[in-house]
Structure formats: structure tokens, C-alpha cells
Amino acid sequence: xxxxxxxxxxxxxxxxxxxxxxxxxxxxxxxxxxxxxxxxxxxxxxxxxxxxxxxxxxxxxxxxxxxxxxxxxxxxxxxxxxxxxxxxxxxxxxxxxxxxxxxxxx
Amino acid sequence: xxxxxxxxxxxxxxxxxxxxxxxxxxxxxxxxxxxxxxxxxxxxxxxxxxxxxxxxxxxxxxxxxxxxxxxxxxxxxxxxxxxxxxxxxxxxxxxxxxxxxxxxxxxxxxxxxxx
Numbered sequence: 451x452x453x454x455x456x457x458x459x460x461x462x463x464x465x466x467x468x469x470x471x472x473x474x475x476x477x478x479x480x481x482x483x484x485x486x487x488x489x490x491x492x493x494x495x496x497x498x499x500x501x502x503x504x505x506x507x508x509x510x511x512x513x514x515x516x517x518x519x520x521x522x523x524x525x526x527x528x529x530x531x532x533x534x535x536x537x538x539x540x541x542x543x544x545x546x547x548x549x550x551x552x553x554x555x556x
Numbered sequence: 557x558x559x560x561x562x563x564x565x566x567x568x569x570x571x572x573x574x575x576x577x578x579x580x581x582x583x584x585x586x587x588x589x590x591x592x593x594x595x596x597x598x599x600x601x602x603x604x605x606x607x608x609x610x611x612x613x614x615x616x617x618x619x620x621x622x623x624x625x626x627x628x629x630x631x632x633x634x635x636x637x638x639x640x641x642x643x644x645x646x647x648x649x650x651x652x653x654x655x656x657x658x659x660x661x662x663x664x665x666x667x668x669x670x671x
Contacts (some may be wrong), residue, residue, distance in 0.1 A: 484657035493661035
């Protein structure tokens with residue numbers, strides 16, 4: 451069974467700074483890694499798929515990278531609307547989600 | 557732009573069957589894979605199942621014995637049934653498009669399991 455581990459659990463960053471979120475997979479082999487943003491009371495929003503492709507309408511300050519078992523979501527200059535919970539998700543026989551990283555204002 | 561809307565009872569008794577429907581607008585039910593995903597209050601996301609209109613289906617192994625996902629092409633809807641529910645099944649249930657990733661989501665519906 452694929453397990454995705456996100457770190458850190460909580461990340462405190464000031465607006466305008468860069469945020470780097472990590473996702474580690476327990477098994478290698480799939481580049482079908484996606485990232486989602488979720489705000490309170492809202493469904494998740496797809497940000498990145500295929501590890502590095504931005505979804506439709508996603509600002510360029512969001513970027514994804516990585517392969518194998520190590521993946522990263524970078525937000526280059528944090529805006530107020532970016533503070534939220536972020537989930538990674540991978541498909542390997544079936545879809546699995548990480549436990550989430552809460553990005554909070556420092 | 558495809559839009560999804562979940563509907564169904566917000567309260568289900570323990571041991572009974574949870575039944576939800578997702579109505580699709582702005583797109584055809586034959587154009588996508590369709591998934592159900594849930595999120596217990598204050599917790600993370602769990603994929604439940606997906607189906608394609610041709611009958612291709614996959615279930616989360618941890619829920620497989622209790623879950624059925626179906627599609628009604630005449631109504632542009634797909635549905636979820638989860639049997640023998642317990643309090644651990646209390647969650648916001650989302651319908652979504654896709655299976656390798658999920659790019660359109662419904663707003664979600666909270667289902668509480670309680671007597």
C-alpha cells in the first residue's frame with residue numbers, strides 16, 4: 451500500500467516569502483503526483499498534476515517538482531489567499547492522499 | 557465547465573446504508589471518470605471509489621466490502637452506497653471527476669452517523 455507523508459505538518463511563513471512543502475512516497479514508480487489547496491468549508495482545489503503541471507487557472511507562483519519518492523510544492527511569494535491546507539495525492543493502483551500541511555501566517 | 561452537486565440524507569443511523577447522488581451539469585457523464593472522496597471532520601481526505609460509464613470500477617480496499625458506486629447515464633448522475641455504517645463513517649462526502657487526480661469537485665455534503 452502506498453503511503454504519502456507530508457512535511458512539515460504546519461508551516462509558518464510571512465506574506466511575500468517563499469513556502470516549500472514536501473511529500474514523500476513510500477514507493478517509487480509513479481509521476482502521477484498531484485497537489486491540492488483546501489480552505490475551510492471548501493472542497494479541495496487541484497493546483498498541480500503530473501508532479502509539475504499547473505492546473506487551469508492556477509497562478510505561476512505555484513510550482514511542483516520531484517520524481518520517484520520525493521516531491522515538492524513551492525509557492526514563490528505568498529499571498530494572503532494562499533494560507534490554507536495543502537494535500538498531495540498519488541495514484542498507484544488506487545488514489546492515496548497525504549495527511550496535509552497547514553500553511554499559516556507567521 | 558462541469559459542475560457537480562451532491563445530495564442525500566445528512567443523518568444516517570448506525571448499521572444502515574448511506575446513499576448519496578452526484579448530479580453532473582455542464583458536461584456528459586460519459587466524458588469522465590467519476591469518484592467519491594470523503595473527509596471526516598477536522599481530518600484528511602480519503603478516496604472511496606471511482607467508476608467509468610463503461611463499467612470500469614475501483615474501490616478503496618479498506619471499504620470495498622461495503623461500497624457500491626453506480627452511474628445513471630439517463631440522468632447524468634452517479635451514486636454511492638455505503639452499507640453497515642458506523643460513527644467512523646461520519647464525514648463530508650465529495651464527488652469529483654477523475655481518478656489519477658481530481659480536477660472538479662462538488663461542494664460536499666456532511667453525513668452524520670448517529671442514532
